[in-house]
Amino acid sequence: MTPCPCHSNLSFESCCGPILKGTPAPTAEALMRSRYSAYALKDASYLHRTTHSSTRKAHPVKEIEKWAKRTNWLKLEILRTEKGSNEDTTGVVEFKAYFTEKDHRIQVLHEVSAFVKEEGEWYYVNGEH
Numbered sequence: 001m002t003p004c005p006c007h008s009n010l011s012f013e014s015c016c017g018p019i020l021k022g023t024p025a026p027t028a029e030a031l032m033r034s035r036y037s038a039y040a041l042k043d044a045s046y047l048h049r050t051t052h053s054s055t056r057k058a059h060p061v062k063e064i065e066k067w068a069k070r071t072n073w074l075k076l077e078i079l080r081t082e083k084g085s086n087e088d089t090t091g092v093v094e095f096k097a098y099f100t101e102k103d104h105r106i107q108v109l110h111e112v113s114a115f116v117k118e119e120g121e122w123y124y125v126n127g128e129h
Helices: 016-020 028-040 044-049 061-070
Strands: 072-083 090-100 107-118 121-128
Touching: 016 028, 028 044, 028 072, 028 090, 028 107, 028 121, 044 061
Parallel strands: none
Antiparallel strands: 072 090, 090 107, 107 121
């Protein structure tokens, strides 16, 4: 069993693997976890595709690739998950993602991310640090 990079205590095959291969994420948190796994696996095209069209221009695939290549992801902690005012189509996930870059110093990305569901697919909209 290959552990999932998102640290869910599940195997990659039963957690983020199917989502990265095209199965729609069932929740905003599942999309968040799959995006973390995509960063860990350096899958910039998935990250770009799962960013909402309204904010995709702010996250060019080349920039995602550059950051993914220089970053080593260590751990994901989900702090809270909230459903938005329309719980079927909006969600919020607060998380901490631990990583290192070239200096090998552990850094923490603490973000409250907004998600939206359109036509059966969840998308990352933006995040506040």
